[in-house]
Amino acid sequence: MTEAAAVVSETVAPNGSSDENRSLASDAWRSLRKNPIFWASAVLISIFVLMAIFPSLFTSTDPREAVLSESRSRPGDGTWFGRDIQGYDIYARCIYGARASILVGVLTTILTVSIGGFIGVMSGYLGGAADAVMSRVGDVFFAIPLLLGAIIFLVSLPDFFSSNAFLGALKVSLALAVLGWPSMARLMRSSVIQVKPNDYVQAARALGASPSRIVRSHILPNSVAPLIVVATISLGGYIAAEATLSFLGIGLQAPAVSWGIDISAALVGLRTTPHMLFFPSLFLSLAVLGFILLGDAVRDALDPKNR
Amino acid sequence: MGTYIIRRLLQMIPVILGATFLIFTMVFALPGDPLAGKCGERPCPPAYAAEFRERYNLNDPLPVQYAKYVTNLVQGDLGETTNGIPVLDQLKTRYPVTAKLALMAIAFEAIIGIFVGVLTGIRRGGFLDNLVLISTLVVISIPVFVIGGVSQYFLGVKLGWFPVTVTSSNPSFYELMLPAMVLGSLSLAYVSRLMRTSLVENLRADYLRTAVAKGLTKRRAIGLHALRNSMIPVITFIGFDFGALLGGAIVTEAIFNIPGIGGYLFRSIRARDGASVVGTVTVLVIVYLFVNLLVDLLYGLLDPRISHD
Numbered sequence A: 001m002t003e004a005a006a007v008v009s010e011t012v013a014p015n016g017s018s019d020e021n022r023s024l025a026s027d028a029w030r031s032l033r034k035n036p037i038f039w040a041s042a043v044l045i046s047i048f049v050l051m052a053i054f055p056s057l058f059t060s061t062d063p064r065e066a067v068l069s070e071s072r073s074r075p076g077d078g079t080w081f082g083r084d085i086q087g088y089d090i091y092a093r094c095i096y097g098a099r100a101s102i103l104v105g106v107l108t109t110i111l112t113v114s115i116g117g118f119i120g121v122m123s124g125y126l127g128g129a130a131d132a133v134m135s136r137v138g139d140v141f142f143a144i145p146l147l148l149g150a151i152i153f154l155v156s157l158p159d160f161f162s163s164n165a166f167l168g169a170l171k172v173s174l175a176l177a178v179l180g181w182p183s184m185a186r187l188m189r190s191s192v193i194q195v196k197p198n199d200y201v202q203a204a205r206a207l208g209a210s211p212s213r214i215v216r217s218h219i220l221p222n223s224v225a226p227l228i229v230v231a232t233i234s235l236g237g238y239i240a241a242e243a244t245l246s247f248l249g250i251g252l253q254a255p256a257v258s259w260g261i262d263i264s265a266a267l268v269g270l271r272t273t274p275h276m277l278f279f280p281s282l283f284l285s286l287a288v289l290g291f292i293l294l295g296d297a298v299r300d301a302l303d304p305k306n307r
Numbered sequence B: 001m002g003t004y005i006i007r008r009l010l011q012m013i014p015v016i017l018g019a020t021f022l023i024f025t026m027v028f029a030l031p032g033d034p035l036a037g038k039c040g041e042r043p044c045p046p047a048y049a050a051e052f053r054e055r056y057n058l059n060d061p062l063p064v065q066y067a068k069y070v071t072n073l074v075q076g077d078l079g080e081t082t083n084g085i086p087v088l089d090q091l092k093t094r095y096p097v098t099a100k101l102a103l104m105a106i107a108f109e110a111i112i113g114i115f116v117g118v119l120t121g122i123r124r125g126g127f128l129d130n131l132v133l134i135s136t137l138v139v140i141s142i143p144v145f146v147i148g149g150v151s152q153y154f155l156g157v158k159l160g161w162f163p164v165t166v167t168s169s170n171p172s173f174y175e176l177m178l179p180a181m182v183l184g185s186l187s188l189a190y191v192s193r194l195m196r197t198s199l200v201e202n203l204r205a206d207y208l209r210t211a212v213a214k215g216l217t218k219r220r221a222i223g224l225h226a227l228r229n230s231m232i233p234v235i236t237f238i239g240f241d242f243g244a245l246l247g248g249a250i251v252t253e254a255i256f257n258i259p260g261i262g263g264y265l266f267r268s269i270r271a272r273d274g275a276s277v278v279g280t281v282t283v284l285v286i287v288y289l290f291v292n293l294l295v296d297l298l299y300g301l302l303d304p305r306i307s308h309d
Helices: A002-020 A024-033 A036-053 A090-126 A128-142 A146-156 A165-195 A199-206 A211-223 A225-248 A259-269 A275-302 B002-029 B046-055 B062-074 B087-122 B127-141 B144-158 B173-203 B206-213 B218-245 B250-256 B261-270 B274-302
Strands: none
Touching: A024 A275, A036 A090, A036 A275, A090 A128, A090 A165, A090 A211, A090 A225, A090 A259, A090 A275, A128 A165, A128 B002, A146 A165, A146 A225, A146 B002, A146 B250, A146 B261, A146 B274, A165 A211, A165 A225, A199 A211, A211 A225, A225 A259, A225 A275, A225 B144, A225 B250, A259 A275, A259 B144, A275 B127, A275 B144, B002 B062, B002 B274, B062 B274, B087 B127, B087 B173, B087 B218, B087 B250, B087 B261, B087 B274, B127 B173, B144 B173, B144 B250, B173 B218, B173 B250, B206 B218, B218 B274, B250 B261, B261 B274
16 A cells, blocks of 8 residues: 555656646736636726827827817717817817826836835834834824825925926825825735745745845745735726826816816716716726726735635 | 733824824925915915914924924814814814714615625625626726715705705704715725625634534524624724724715815815814824724624734
């Protein structure tokens, strides 16, 4: 019986080792490829990103061309989605609005992930007094509601940031990132603390690897998965937050084209011309939905429990 | 338990100080004139400007300004609005409205969210489960100002089921019903999803199999064992959300004209009424931290394995 078991384990071993060669990333990619939700969200996001970079691919109309005589005309009266109060072509506005939203979403995510990720790794890896100080500082920022803090920050920022479209988007991103990083830091910290006591980390240290090498090649690859998931979902949340700030009149300002500005302007005509509200809301919701779905799909792929 | 609470209370002090300092710096120290727009379209008279700077200690360096502010704060003085009304009085009339709205929104999202979550968790993969999954996704991706505006128009203006806006300074239960549902809709989606995943995970647990094996009915096994253990993440989320809602709902309050904290803060920020903003945010942060502490203490009641000794 022992002989048979030995033979079995010998024949199984090569297969087993070839399985182990698959990295976490390639494993996740394998299961992502089979998920239709991943493809749906990827297509949705690609369309919006394309819209943001090359809006002229989708429309040749200028979003700031006001035809006042056709103000509030309905969809189909010469334009696809109708015109709003200013006589702007709503279809063109929706297309050009993608740039502001995607830009704010991506910039804010880059900022929160890099600040939060760095502080989270530091406090998780160092522990002790450094961890206590950084966690308390995070608590301070975390205790202030995101939208409220962003409003205060935006109102206090100098006019320098209103001079062009990119700086306007950067201003909104900064406001969201200032209060958004602690949630990323907390997540990263708890993830690093889980990975740190593992044998391979101890082994690397025993072999004399420097702290930066341990973090870069052992801790980071094994603890970054939750951050990727939450960052993807948050990107959708930041897009919604930008629209909310613009809706309140303090995010992006009027010459800029943004879904939030258009929705805010359309609310007055809700009773008589609801199409003015419908189309920008639809584009905004689809963009948010795309990132939430992508985050869900990536979470399912990275979580071994669901296999 | 006692030492745990004391330790947590002590930990709050630096957080409160830090948060007030942060807000204080943002409101008073960032470039921009705190007197801009105070006197309409023209610059303020020098006498008024001097008095204003004197009263709010704007001539002192920032740390001294802040120290003076905190000294007043500890004595219970939150300062005055630029109209000369004590901030505390403003909070006293507005906070009950916000608290009422927050409580109604929480009740709405907790009762319906947990019910729906349990229902879909038990019958996983059925028609209802898929319907709830899709509809929660839709609710999560539509921003609150669209949900608010559209539901105000359809349920308030067109169908006339609810009052369109709040008209009194002390709104009734009925007046706040629609705003509370709008406010709770996003969290309702999260609560039901969280409840579902948490219950599904616990239904696979060994202790549940044991409970069924020793002869408990399925209803009792789920209701008594699985449900109680699956509530922990849900309670965490609801508690976190309650703390956030007590900070006022700027957008919902603006749409429905509710005289709560959110609208007051928004107007104060835009008018650069620094004292109102810092005073109100300080109170909000303190309330938020206390709610969080209460949630942590609730864990112990739900799950005896978690102890705070």
